[in-house]
Amino acid sequence: MSEKNRDGKRTARERLAVEREKQKASEKRRRTLIVGASVVCVLGLAAVIGVVAANSGKDKGGQTAAGPVVAPSGANGEDSLAIPVGESGAPSTLTVWEDFRCPACRAFEAAYRPTIHELVDAGQLRAEYHLVTLIDGNLGGTGSLNAANAASCAQDAGKFTAYHDVLYANQPQETDDAFGDKNKLIELAGKVDGLDTPAFRRCVENGTHDAWVAKSQQAFSKGGFSGTPTVLLNGKNIYQDQSMTPAKLKQMVQQAAKG
Numbered sequence: 001m002s003e004k005n006r007d008g009k010r011t012a013r014e015r016l017a018v019e020r021e022k023q024k025a026s027e028k029r030r031r032t033l034i035v036g037a038s039v040v041c042v043l044g045l046a047a048v049i050g051v052v053a054a055n056s057g058k059d060k061g062g063q064t065a066a067g068p069v070v071a072p073s074g075a076n077g078e079d080s081l082a083i084p085v086g087e088s089g090a091p092s093t094l095t096v097w098e099d100f101r102c103p104a105c106r107a108f109e110a111a112y113r114p115t116i117h118e119l120v121d122a123g124q125l126r127a128e129y130h131l132v133t134l135i136d137g138n139l140g141g142t143g144s145l146n147a148a149n150a151a152s153c154a155q156d157a158g159k160f161t162a163y164h165d166v167l168y169a170n171q172p173q174e175t176d177d178a179f180g181d182k183n184k185l186i187e188l189a190g191k192v193d194g195l196d197t198p199a200f201r202r203c204v205e206n207g208t209h210d211a212w213v214a215k216s217q218q219a220f221s222k223g224g225f226s227g228t229p230t231v232l233l234n235g236k237n238i239y240q241d242q243s244m245t246p247a248k249l250k251q252m253v254q255q256a257a258k259g
Helices: 003-039 046-057 103-121 136-139 143-156 159-167 182-189 198-206 211-220 246-258
Strands: 083-085 091-099 125-131 230-233
Touching: 046 125, 083 159, 091 103, 091 246, 103 125, 103 159, 103 246, 125 143, 125 182, 125 211, 136 143, 143 159, 143 182, 143 198, 143 211, 159 182, 182 198, 182 230
Parallel strands: 091 125
Antiparallel strands: 083 125, 091 230
């Protein structure tokens, strides 16, 4: 065999080896993307993929709260487990299951809050919030429970939306149980005009709605949801739609409003 032919075959073998390595790398990337997509618990927010695993449902619900189940003022839905925001006659309903310690929930709120507020204010959307304690169950602590109770106390005072947004704006690191400190939750109430009252403080300190929050967590576990946030539009789980964006959500709600 001529030296030229040997060189040609060697070059061909080298090209084939390179191509095989490229294929292996491509397949590895494909498998990684599939695995990553399977655990994402937020609408197309790739930045939070790394933290979602800790928020996936494990049938852990944090603390079991003793005492009577006291629903917040105006709570509705099955077993009065939803805190409603917006007009009852709105054409569309957005149901959100969330945990105030959940970083993916914070990412969802940061991205979608302006759109949700706009649609609620226009009377086109009604939001119903279900508060759960998934992170307490996964990582320990009481921050999810205490923050959910405090938000429920804010609902009693007619200040749920503002305080809800303050909690997410001041959310600690997922592993930092800062919301377990009730004094911290009362301090944050100072950021909402008229919320920091003796009645609110008693409600937070006494854990008035703790048992109600625990019941909400039980409903979440029984619902078979995979993680937080879980977001449903008119009963359809839309968080699995990785193409979902605030603009797409707005379009869907406005189309429903037109009938």
